Amino acid sequence: MKIQTGHGTITLTALLAIYSISMVTSLPGLAISPILGDLKNIFKNASDLELQMLESLPSFIIVPFILLAGRLSLRINKKRILIIGLSIFFGCSVIYPFSNSLWLLLLVSALLGVGAGMVIPFSTGLIADNFTKRYRTRQLGIASAITNISLVFATFLAGxxxxxxxxxxxxxxxxxxISLLFAFKLNSTPPAVPQSDKHSNDTPVTTNHNWPIALMFLYYFITFIVLTVPFNLSIYMETLKFKDPDISGTFISIFFLAMTIPGLFINNIISWLRGYTNVYSAAAIALGFVLFIVKxxxxxxxxxVLLIGIGYGCMQPIxxxxxxxxxxxxxxxxxxxxVMAMNYIAIITYPFILEILQEIFSTDASYFPFLLSTILACIFAVFTYLKRNTNTLGMQIQR
Structure with a gap:
């Protein structure tokens, strides 16, 4: 079966291989969350910092290796980099269950970050190589949806x-x-794109640079705002005196599911909202946080939660x-x-920035993160509207 790419076709197997990469990009650190309590009893002499490092260490390691893999892709065969990264990733998954000491778990966690970092750029990079115009937009939306739904499934499975x-x-x-097996089915070199197809869509190409600074900052900023939900929701729910301890987990699952939906219909959404796609997305995030503030x-x-997830889920593939x-x-x-490295930098820096701001304003109230995100999201929604015709925040239809 052949899949249209906008300048030719690729096999269904190759497309599934690309999808499978998106499936594993959300995995690092997931397995630790449901067993932190057990690890405290198993490694009684370990400090809280050491145990928390098991969860956060992969994210720290991922960032430099995302950048390294992206840079190496300019000179080295992408399939080779991908297979090496997936081999390290899978090797860690085999070693993990047999790790009997905390130092070995930390070592394997670091190696997991290395493998994941080498894989993550290709979840979108291979789509950019193989697809163009509206076909690329659609596939990037699907890849984002797969990443988000995999996060929900993998979290449940780990628990x-x-x-x-x-x-x-x-x-x-x-x-x-699974991704490693599929990776061998990929072509060693992407299909050649006809000269007439390069950047021939309706979205204007601004500059041919290697550092998309504005988009990097944009991705970091919106990720920082929405991280308030998974990072602080459980504490916030306690202050509202919700008796069911699992309700925060339910809301977080709804949040990630909401992020998944827009990616599956991103071309339709852009067709409906046209140049206001990012405006409505930013407004949805702002309104979602306002509903938290009214308690x-x-x-x-x-x-x-649905509005925040849908708004972010729209902006991510765009x-x-x-x-x-x-x-x-x-x-x-x-x-x-x-750009993708900004997601992990936001995850790493969010707790530190929030703690600094709480000290500045002399508060540790559970609603402060939601108040902060509400203010930032509202300012961003207004800014997005004012800048809706710019290349970064505007959205033109790709034919």
Whole structure:
């Protein structure tokens, strides 16, 4: 079966291989979350910092290796880099369950970050290589949806496995083995794009640079805003005196599911909203946080979570698409690596920035992060409207 790319076709197997890469990009650190309590009892002499490092260390390591893999893609065969990264990733998934000491778990976590960092740029880079125009936009939307839905599924699976035995939680990383098998089915070189097709869509190409600074900052900023939901929701729910301890987990799952939906219909959404796509997306995020600030009941909070997730889920593939068209074709993977690294930098820096701001304003109230995100999101929504016709925040239809 052949899949249309905008300048030719690729096989269904190759497309599934690209999708499978998106499936594993959300996995690093997931297995640790449901077993932190068990690890405290198992490694009684370990400090809280050491245990937290098991969860955060992959993200720290991922950032430099995303940039390294993106840079290497300019000179080295992308399929080779991808296979090496997936091999490291899968190797760690095999070693993890047999790790009996904390230092070994930390070492494997670091190696997991290396492998993941080498893989992540290609979840979007290979789409930029193989697709063009509206076909690329659609596939980037699907890739974003797969990443987000995999996060929900893998989190659930890790929790189920951890309930059997804490070591089994690490088996969730074995999903990378599927991606590794598919990777061998990829072509060693992307198909040649006819000269007439290069940057021939309706989205204007601004400059042929390697550092999409505006898009990097934009992705960091919107990610920083929405991280308030998964990072602070459980504490916020306690202050509202919700008796069910699992309700925050339910809301977080709804949030990630909401992020998934827009990616599946991104071309339709752009066709409906046209140049106001990012404006409505930013407004949805702002309105979602406003519903948190009013401290409504479960219905309003559910709507708020849905709006935030849908708004972010719309902007994510659009940013990827604009990144791929804002640079030369040969540098698209590197440019996407720079932008995607912002997601992990936001995850790393969010707790520190929030703590600094709480000290400045002398508050540790659970609603402060939501108030901060509400203010930032509202300012951003207004800014997006004022800049709706610019190359970075505007959205023109790709034919």
């Amino acid at each position: 189920v496995l951890a309930s059997i035995n804490w070591r089994y939680a690490f088996l969730v990383y074995c999903l990378s083995g 409504g009941g479960p219905i309003l909070l559910t709507i708020g 940013i990827y698409d604009k990144t791929s068209t804002s640079t030369t074709e040969s540098h698209a993977t590197f440019a996407l690596a720079l």
